[in-house]
Amino acid sequence: MNWKTQLRLSTLVLVLTYTMIRCTTVSKPNDYQNTELSAEERATDLVAQMTLQEKVSQMRYDAPAVPRLGIPRYNWWNECLHGVGRAGEATVFPQAIGMGATWDTNLMSEVATAISDEARAKHHRFVKEDKRGIYQGLTFWTPNINIFRDPRWGRGQETYGEDPFLTSSMGVEFIKGLQGDDPKYLKLVATAKHFAVHSGPERSRHEDNYQTSDKDLHETYLPAFKAAIKEANVQSVMCAYNRYRDEACCGSNLLLTNILKNEWGFDGYVVSDCWAINDFYMEGRHGVSATAPKASALAVKSGTDLNCGDTFDPNLSEAVLKELIDEEEVDQALIRLMTARFRLGMFDDESLVPFSEIPYSVVASEKHLGLSRQAALESMVLLKNEGNVLPLSKELKSVAVIGPNANDKQSLLGNYHGTPNNQITPYAGIKAKLPNAEVRYAKGSDVATGWPLLSLIPAENLQSNGKKGLSAEYFPNANWEGKPSISRVDEQIDFVWMKEKPIKEMVSDTFTVRWSGKLIAPESAKYRIGFRACNNAKVFIDGEKKIDFNDDHKPVMKYYDMDLKEGQAYEIQIDYYNFHTDPQAQLLWAKLDEDLLTPAKQIASESDVVVLCLGLTPDIEGEEMPVVLEGFDSGDRSDIVLPAAQRKLLNEIVQIGKPTIVVLMNGSAVAVNEAAAKVPAILEAWYPGEFGGEAIADVLFGDYNPGGKLPVTFYQSVDDLPDFKSYDMSNRTYKYFEGTPLFPFGHGLSYSSFSYEDVKVSETSAGENMTVSATLSNTGAMAGDEVVQVYVSHKENNPDAAIRTLVAFERVHLGAGESKEVSFEIPAERYADIDEDGKRIKESTRLRLSVGGKQPGMEGLADAATTSVVTMDVEIK
Incomplete structure (x- = not known):
């Protein structure tokens, strides 16, 4: 027996011994069931009754049940970026960047409320069917409020754009709509992600170490997160993959302890991005920890409470036993997690939770559509x-x-x-x-x-036993075992099972399908064969595995390129395994160089x-x-x-x-x-x-x-x-870009035209709110919407200041010929300049202010401009 094996056996003995001791010291067994106590009091009592092993098991995203304490299994992983994701039928809204383009905070609130209605209705149905897997819970890893600082970033589509104030405003309304306004119970838990300096590149996110000035940190990268906490009371934050100033974001004292908790007073929980803790110690990545137990201790001590991944369990137990971290620190992390579950009503009778009454009929309802x-x-x-x-x-x-x-x-x-x-x-x-x-x-x-753009393989190019299509066998288990519940020929592989699974008598979401037959090309050429699924699947051609999914948790398309000869039959077999609630399968192809x-x-x-x-x-x-x-x-x-x-x-x-x-x-x-x-x-x-x-x-x-x-x-x-x-x-986004854009931030034309008159700015002293008003008129022949945009610039006084900064906006609907007064109260915190230390300068100054339907100075960039801008100098006394 080598030393590593001896060490692991010794550790196992210590854990089991510790578990037996803790199991004999249970106290106050019913306090956590008392709905008169606060969620935190109940969570504290529940955690006190748990063994170390049980605690650690509850700090991973796929937490198992603890039957002796009445804790059901729970999967923390859910998505609702622009509609409830990967959980069967749902209303699908425009992608987040499109929502950002609406500049409509009221719409944002309505959309989030609709999404949370559907999420609640789905969750309660899942629970009634004893389904508690991935994408079936109430803790959602949304919204993405990172700043879209560079158009090359592939995930920028998940954000609300490049401006901190626009992102803050849209994010706050989205979070409020998700979490609801009940004084006792949360409707959902929203998660502001990815904290904090994170926006690509994707290829190197597991190893990159980013640096910024304090000015950029506080002016660009932090405001949306601060607003999410201070204005929307978001209950969860997801830390990012990368390092910032040499600390891994999920092990950052600066970000998670000093800023998030100490400075902003965040009292929710922090979840790691998925498998981000592994990056602490895996070779070729961050290298901030030598081992998995040390990585677990660093993450929890810094403020990461929940692990999307497999590092905490069992390594956090080992970290406690090796005194790398105190068990009390583990307790505090778990108390935050269990407090969220109590606030969601997960341990209470549904009659006490107002959101449990939302009927399933809201899902994809006419109102939501x-x-x-x-x-x-x-x-x-x-x-x-x-x-x-x-x-x-x-x-x-x-x-x-x-x-x-x-x-x-x-x-x-x-x-x-x-x-x-x-x-x-x-x-x-x-x-x-x-x-x-x-x-x-x-x-x-x-x-x-x-x-190439792939399309469904037609039935005439698939053959099974002399019939068009593929032979299909559907099994009510995970292993294609026993007699299939259904045997038939599927002419095309084009399935999205939503309200009903293919095997109607199934209780579980787990089922498998095996399709087999022949693939016949209409002409000789190189083809791309593709398969789209949201689960595990394998595609074999002539007995050789060509496409392999590995438990993907999202709809993806994988492919294989091969030469096919006209009229030749190729044996094809597809083994599809569904394990959660968004089953879909498509067999696709395209002729290359067509x-x-x-x-x-x-x-x-x-x-x-x-x-x-x-x-x-x-x-x-x-x-x-x-x-x-x-x-x-x-x-x-x-x-x-x-x-x-x-x-x-x-x-x-x-x-x-x-x-x-x-x-x-x-x-x-x-x-x-x-x-x-x-x-x-x-x-x-x-x-x-x-x-x-x-x-x-x-x-x-x-x-x-x-x-x-x-x-x-x-x-x-x-x-x-x-x-x-x-x-x-420097030279990024509308705030600092010194070149000429093709189309500027804030640009958008209309079939009507809008004018601004009687622009007024209140007399304002340093540190006071500023009031800005104007008369907006639709001077065209068609009713339409105008997005009123207010910008300030400190550039004349401070060469290092942003060219201009958005400080207020509102989307306004006007009929043809209609006028309306619009007014904004702008806090000093928002219009003040920011110094190199990241501090707001609230003192007497002169700034340039503009009100209009676009940025000032962009008139020559858009043909047939349909809106105007009024610019003036303003003295802050």
């Missing part, structure tokens, strides 16, 4: 409308809808999405809008060179108008992805231009000479310089949710007047950007 439609409409940003080419006439005889995003359902959803009942693409939306016109569709190009351009040019030449749907997809931009293509790197982008395949498509279509409208669908800013120069109109639609295509059609044909504004700067080139790994804010 209507809200998703409204959010999609408000997220639309009209970037260009030269010659007022938009809105288009509904009397058009023919329209060509072209592009890789024109009829792609995935491009509606973005990442971290739920499973919608509707997926209305731009092609479907335009076709429904013009029932009497000829509306035709063509892909036109791949999304990017080397990344001529997609010729048919697109053909329908364009035969149509009155071309709608060109371009952009990106969540399959190539997102969180730490195995995608390396020209312009793309592991979920991020290495270039910000439109992919080359789409640029070629754009140029070829424009040369045909038909009126061409570009619709962008993407999660981050794209340098569409050629489109800006060559087409008369560009509409930014983001990843717009389940009604995205309908909203796009409503805007294009004038049934809705666009009012969204950019929450990020659209740069002209990657050459405009600093090093991706530099977190210095």
